[in-house]
Amino acid sequence: MNVALALEGNDWWRRAVFYQLYPRSFQDSNADGIGDLQGIIDRLDHLRGRGDSLGVDAVWLSPTFPSPMKDFGYDVSDYLGVHPDFGDMATMDRLIAECHRRGIRILLDWVPNHTSDQHPWFLDSRSSRSNPHRDWYIWRDARPDGSLPNNWRAVFGGPAWTRDEATGQYYLHSFLEEQPDLNWRNPAVVDAMHDTLRFWLRRGIDGFRIDVMGMIVKHPDLADNPLNPHWSPGSAEPKFLWSSNRNYPDVYEAVRGIRAVLDEFPGSMAVGEVFGTPDEIARYYGSRSGLDGLHLAFNFQFIHEHGHVFTAWDAESMRRIVQNAEAAVPPGALPCWAFGNHDRSRFISRHDHDGRGHERARAAAVLLLMLRGVPFIYYGEEIGMADVGIPDSRLQDPARFHTPGRDPERTPMQWDGSPSRGFSAVEPWLPYGPADVNVAARQHDPASILALYRRAIGLRREFRSLEQGSLRVLPSHPDVFAFERSLAGEPSATVLINTATGVRRASLHSPGRVLLTSRAAGAAGQTGQDFEIGPLEAMVIIHG
Numbered sequence: 001m002n003v004a005l006a007l008e009g010n011d012w013w014r015r016a017v018f019y020q021l022y023p024r025s026f027q028d029s030n031a032d033g034i035g036d037l038q039g040i041i042d043r044l045d046h047l048r049g050r051g052d053s054l055g056v057d058a059v060w061l062s063p064t065f066p067s068p069m070k071d072f073g074y075d076v077s078d079y080l081g082v083h084p085d086f087g088d089m090a091t092m093d094r095l096i097a098e099c100h101r102r103g104i105r106i107l108l109d110w111v112p113n114h115t116s117d118q119h120p121w122f123l124d125s126r127s128s129r130s131n132p133h134r135d136w137y138i139w140r141d142a143r144p145d146g147s148l149p150n151n152w153r154a155v156f157g158g159p160a161w162t163r164d165e166a167t168g169q170y171y172l173h174s175f176l177e178e179q180p181d182l183n184w185r186n187p188a189v190v191d192a193m194h195d196t197l198r199f200w201l202r203r204g205i206d207g208f209r210i211d212v213m214g215m216i217v218k219h220p221d222l223a224d225n226p227l228n229p230h231w232s233p234g235s236a237e238p239k240f241l242w243s244s245n246r247n248y249p250d251v252y253e254a255v256r257g258i259r260a261v262l263d264e265f266p267g268s269m270a271v272g273e274v275f276g277t278p279d280e281i282a283r284y285y286g287s288r289s290g291l292d293g294l295h296l297a298f299n300f301q302f303i304h305e306h307g308h309v310f311t312a313w314d315a316e317s318m319r320r321i322v323q324n325a326e327a328a329v330p331p332g333a334l335p336c337w338a339f340g341n342h343d344r345s346r347f348i349s350r351h352d353h354d355g356r357g358h359e360r361a362r363a364a365a366v367l368l369l370m371l372r373g374v375p376f377i378y379y380g381e382e383i384g385m386a387d388v389g390i391p392d393s394r395l396q397d398p399a400r401f402h403t404p405g406r407d408p409e410r411t412p413m414q415w416d417g418s419p420s421r422g423f424s425a426v427e428p429w430l431p432y433g434p435a436d437v438n439v440a441a442r443q444h445d446p447a448s449i450l451a452l453y454r455r456a457i458g459l460r461r462e463f464r465s466l467e468q469g470s471l472r473v474l475p476s477h478p479d480v481f482a483f484e485r486s487l488a489g490e491p492s493a494t495v496l497i498n499t500a501t502g503v504r505r506a507s508l509h510s511p512g513r514v515l516l517t518s519r520a521a522g523a524a525g526q527t528g529q530d531f532e533i534g535p536l537e538a539m540v541i542i543h544g
């Protein structure tokens with residue numbers, strides 16, 4: 001059964017629509033309240049397969065490895081295994097095969113910056129100063145005055161150093177104290193981590209999302225971070241910059257080493273979780289000598305900028321974000337877009353101050369899928385899932401770096417309107433959201449957000465200018481973000497996003513035909529050169 005051919009060629013990822021799936025929350029198959037790999041297999045038809053499926057080309061699974069789950073899998077205790085909550089190696093092999101049979105590529109989430117404190121390497125490392133694994137992590141003495149080795153902070157709050165009684169030294173952890181940082185300046189660590197990539201690539205995994213890419217190589221002397229000039233007492237700004245431990249220049253050399261491993265497996269790829277200015281992000285694609293870095297590096301500016309959650313939905317911000325990204329990515333490289341992920345409040349909840357988050361989410365679907373570059377859909381976005389309020393007694397996330405932690409955006413996928421939402425036969429690990437937000441209710445409703453996602457993905461397939469064309473921002477009404485997608489020899493398309501809650505006028509260089517509108521009652525058919533675009537409406541118009 002050849003339900004849907006996979007994208008062809010080693011550069012398939014350039015044309016792919018990706019879907020991020022949080023394995024704990026996709027589908028529980030064995031009634032323990034936790035999603036698992038068999039559950040994902042059971043639900044693959046939603047992603048791509050028979051009938052009305054979304055039609056995505058690739059999935060990224062948040063970490064599936066053995067882990068004490070202090071950070072829900074981002075604390076890995078064995079890079080070469082499967083956590084028993086999720087299944088076993090045989091199930092993983094079946095998942096890979098089932099994805100491939102449907103034409104879906106599959107990425108795992110590789111966590112190179114730190115391991116779990118229960119990883120055998122760290123258990124060894126902390127056992128004595130002379131252990132062969134000692135230098136696999138970053139150990140330092142206190143400063144002569146007894147203070148911490150340097151002023152670095154953990155991303156989740158508190159100092160980045162914990163003193164280990166047994167050997168009297170401090171170890172570095174950029175996140176939780178149960179997540180000690182690996183020492184990427186030790187060639188043995190580099191070799192061992194590269195081998196974990198090879199292990200999965202040989203098993204058929206198509207690539208990796210790389211966690212915290214920008215922090216793996218630090219300042220060689222672990223120099224103090226400088227004071228943030230924008231900080232003042234009581235401000236929301238961090239007190240110190242991250243220049244010694246984030247996007248430190250040597251990290252790009254390590255990235256090239258990772259790329260060289262991927263190049264041993266043609267057709268594999270990696271997308272990096274990176275933070276920084278558009279220029280810092282651009283450097284992850286490669287050095288002056290070419291695109292020898294990561295295949296893709298996330299642009300998170302529609303989620304957060306400079307550490308602040310992005311809640312604006314205005315044409316001005318869109319122009320700035322898109323133009324900055326277009327100007328920064330190196331020639332031949334593609335921007336990589338996401339409007340949500342497992343670390344941040346969901347899109348609808350970020351844009352719902354006036355109760356119109358759902359309309360903005362529909363427009364966002366059009367924007368995400370019509371931008372030049374590679375889109376990532378966060379599970380549940382396609383049905384309009386919002387953050388779920390979590391009672392204190394059920395909070396799970398240990399990292400409360402932004403209250404109330406990251407649980408609200410990690411709740412179970414809602415498959416139907418039943419009390420179990422079709423997710424689990426028992427109480428789920430996190431509570432469900434409102435019953436009316438579910439796949440079954442949206443599946444056959446042509447006016448639903450799910451139908452809109454399907455149509456937008458379909459259009460990318462149908463029109464090469466939308467899938468591969470260049471992007472040019474067009475002059476427009478200040479409230480309307482307008483851009484053109486064009487490719488030689490193909491009809492060009494105009495995309496219009498009205499970010500105002502009132503009607504606005506739009507004008508085109510030539511009349512066209514409306515391919516898609518985000519408003520259920522939006523206009524279809526031919527347009528004139530001048531016409532009206534509805535409140536919060538997004539439109540795709542094809543010319544010629």
Ligand code: TEU
Pocket residue numbers: 071074075111155175211212273275307342343399
């Ligand atoms: O996230 C890195 C991370 O902490 C970001 O959330 C970042 O700090 C923030 O957006 C501010 O810029 C990754 C994973 O996505 C997350 O789930 C893990 O907890 C974390 O790494 C540690 O592995």
Ligand code: CA
Pocket residue numbers: 027028029030031032033034035036085
């Ligand atoms: Ca389960």
